[in-house]
Amino acid sequence: MTEIISNPNAVTPATETHPLLRVENLAVHFPIRAGPLATVSGHVKAVDGVSFDLHAGETLSIVGESGCGKTTCAMAIARLQTPTDGRISFAGQDITDLESRRLRPVRRRMQIVFQDPFSSLNPRMKVSDIVAEPLVVHGLAGEPDVLRRRVGDLLALVGLSPEMGRRYPHQFSGGQRQRISIARALALEPDLIICDEAVSALDVSIQAQILNLLMDLQQRLGLAYLFISHDLSVVRHISHKVAVMYLGRIVELADRDALFNDPQHPYTQALLAAAPVPDPDRASPYLPLKGEAPNARNPPSGCPFHPRCPHAISQCSTDVPALRQVGNRSIACPVVAPA
Amino acid sequence: MTVSPTTTNLVQPGPPRAAPNAGLAGFLRELVRRKPLGAIGGAVFLIFVFFGVFADLLAPYGINETNLRARLEGPSLSHLFGTDHIGRDVFSRVLKGAQVSMIVAVVTSAFATVVSVAIGAIAGYFGGRLDSVIQRFVDAWMTFPDLVLLIVVISVLGPGATQIIVILGLLYGIGGSRIVRGAVLSVRENTYTRAAQSIGAGWGHIIWRHILPNIAPVVIVVFTTRISAVILVEAGLSFLGLGIAAPAPTWGGM
Numbered sequence: 121m122t123e124i125i126s127n128p129n130a131v132t133p134a135t136e137t138h139p140l141l142r143v144e145n146l147a148v149h150f151p152i153r154a155g156p157l158a159t160v161s162g163h164v165k166a167v168d169g170v171s172f173d174l175h176a177g178e179t180l181s182i183v184g185e186s187g188c189g190k191t192t193c194a195m196a197i198a199r200l201q202t203p204t205d206g207r208i209s210f211a212g213q214d215i216t217d218l219e220s221r222r223l224r225p226v227r228r229r230m231q232i233v234f235q236d237p238f239s240s241l242n243p244r245m246k247v248s249d250i251v252a253e254p255l256v257v258h259g260l261a262g263e264p265d266v267l268r269r270r271v272g273d274l275l276a277l278v279g280l281s282p283e284m285g286r287r288y289p290h291q292f293s294g295g296q297r298q299r300i301s302i303a304r305a306l307a308l309e310p311d312l313i314i315c316d317e318a319v320s321a322l323d324v325s326i327q328a329q330i331l332n333l334l335m336d337l338q339q340r341l342g343l344a345y346l347f348i349s350h351d352l353s354v355v356r357h358i359s360h361k362v363a364v365m366y367l368g369r370i371v372e373l374a375d376r377d378a379l380f381n382d383p384q385h386p387y388t389q390a391l392l393a394a395a396p397v398p399d400p401d402r403a404s405p406y407l408p409l410k411g412e413a414p415n416a417r418n419p420p421s422g423c424p425f426h427p428r429c430p431h432a433i434s435q436c437s438t439d440v441p442a443l444r445q446v447g448n449r450s451i452a453c454p455v456v457a458p459a
Numbered sequence: 460m461t462v463s464p465t466t467t468n469l470v471q472p473g474p475p476r477a478a479p480n481a482g483l484a485g486f487l488r489e490l491v492r493r494k495p496l497g498a499i500g501g502a503v504f505l506i507f508v509f510f511g512v513f514a515d516l517l518a519p520y521g522i523n524e525t526n527l528r529a530r531l532e533g534p535s536l537s538h539l540f541g542t543d544h545i546g547r548d549v550f551s552r553v554l555k556g557a558q559v560s561m562i563v564a565v566v567t568s569a570f571a572t573v574v575s576v577a578i579g580a581i582a583g584y585f586g587g588r589l590d591s592v593i594q595r596f597v598d599a600w601m602t603f604p605d606l607v608l609l610i611v612v613i614s615v616l617g618p619g620a621t622q623i624i625v626i627l628g629l630l631y632g633i634g635g636s637r638i639v640r641g642a643v644l645s646v647r648e649n650t651y652t653r654a655a656q657s658i659g660a661g662w663g664h665i666i667w668r669h670i671l672p673n674i675a676p677v678v679i680v681v682f683t684t685r686i687s688a689v690i691l692v693e694a695g696l697s698f699l700g701l702g703i704a705a706p707a708p709t710w711g712g713m
């Protein structure tokens with residue numbers, strides 16, 4: 121545990137002009153191929169113009185329905201998916217087009233925990249080798265003895281016993297595998313961890329334990345998290361800021377309390393209304409969502425949310441609303457936040 | 460050179476299976492009970508390997524030892540398989556021939572497998588334009604008829620084991636790269652490959668540590684099927700006088 125703290129570059133001095141992560145107009149479009157010649161017949165706009173800043177030591181959550189582009193967004197930021205458009209800067213450096221050799225130091229400081237715990241661990245590698253791999257790849261492994269102790273510490277940190285390192289991934293449950301992924305992500309003591317549904321597969325008690333661990337590490341090391349989740353209570357627990365995504369776009373981005381206590385965008389309101397409330401007497405005052413989530417292959421014109429929106433006006437079906445700073449939040453809605 | 464078009468399902472993720480019955484004896488009993496045909500095949504194979512490996516000890520006569528008084532004799536107790544036109548003991552030569560065929564087959568298949576893995580892994584892992592270029596090259600290569608290519612090269616360079624190993628190794632290796640490539644494509648889709656990229660691992664590391672261990676079953680099949688194919692082709696070539704040079708015994712040449 122003690123070695124975890126000794127990271128010289130754990131805290132990046134972040135100023136207003138230098139957020140740890142800056143995403144500007146990020147877009148990822150997948151071509152749709154059809155027909156015998158596999159000609160491109162259109163595009164899935166999985167991510168379509170996403171912008172946000174994430175500062176060191178901060179947690180920004182991205183919430184939204186399944187298929188709205190959260191994972192794709194994370195992949196593009198981690199440079200595992202080539203963006204169609206937009207810029208990504210990390211610690212003041214533009215990494216959008218960085219070639220892989222120059223990307224290595226960035227990768228050392230930015231780790232990712234993947235959504236699917238069953239395919240994110242190599243079935244032919246022992247768990248201790250999986251957790252040690254980032255250190256080995258970056259030439260930080262050191263003496264075998266030191267490395268073994270280090271791996272044991274990392275496993276203990278996520279609530280697994282160091283002896284479990286001798287086993288193979290198939291001998292673990294989904295939740296345990298996810299914790300192995302988290303241990304792997306912590307190995308390099310990064311500045312940013314992208315958590316794609318990192319705790320969704322865990323049961324409630326382990327979930328709480330991991331969330332507290334993540335928050336504890338954040339306090340001690342100044343870690344930043346880009347936290348992707350569909351679980352609003354988890355998001356509320358861990359986030360400083362929350363971005364709500366709908367069909368590849370951010371529709372509302374605000375501080376946690378502002379967003380949860382006073383949601384402004386009709387989609388945010390609907391999303392919160394759909395979440396179960398502990399006290400039925402305090403049931404949400406907002407209208408629940410109607411209709412189906414639209415197909416990303418064939419999104420509605422104008423504001424993508426307008427067919428399901430209770431407040432839609434005629435302008436909504438023609439103009440795509442831009443994300444605009446209004447008061448304490450950014451919001452993309454001409455009705456709630458007129459230009 | 461047949462290449463199966465669908466190779467994506469060849470790779471099964473999962474743990475290496477443990478033998479249900481520990482120990483060699485238990486394993487053999489289990490094998491005979493559950494796969495009797497396989498057990499018979501295995502026994503025949505092991506007998507051949509045994510005779511091949513110990514050919515020099517088991518052969519009753521020297522392989523080039525001639526006895527002109529006993530030419531073209533039928534099988535007898537002193538010459539189990541009889542003798543050939545210059546009085547050499549055919550049984551001894553069959554034993555030694557098995558050895559030569561086996562060595563050529565194993566070395567050629569090993570070389571072919573290395574070629575297949577190198578080409579298949581690079582094409583499959585990098586994909587894109589590099590893959591297209593490599594695939595068109597493989598297509599072009601595979602349009603040459605094997606035997607014609609072999610005959611042409613050997614008539615230029617002369618017969619010999621090295622020529623056979625190199626040419627057959629390239630022929631089978633380049634063709635077999637398709638199978639390896641297919642397996643790599645399916646393994647590459649797993650998130651752990653991306654995870655390795657995300658921690659900053661280079662392509663050599665990823666192919667070596669993540670891709671190859673997971674396509675090992677396919678590589679083993681590629682290797683073993685090549686062995687039998689090479690034995691047949693080598694026998695055919697030697698029969699045509701284009702294989703292993705003359706006095707050395709091979710099954711095809713006798």
Ligand SMILES: Nc1ncnc2c1ncn2[C@@H]1O[C@H](COP(=O)(O)OP(=O)(O)OP(=O)(O)O)[C@@H](O)[C@H]1O
Pocket residue numbers: 150151164165166185186187188189190191192193235350416417
């Ligand atoms: N490789 C791909 N090719 C084509 N379309 C893709 C590809 N990957 C994702 N998509 C599409 O992009 C959209 C966004 O997918 P993404 O995986 O980012 O969603 P998500 O928000 O992570 O969903 P979930 O909550 O279910 O994980 C979906 O419509 C999906 O079908």
Ligand SMILES: [Mg+2]
Pocket residue numbers: 190191192235316
């Ligand atoms: Mg996802």
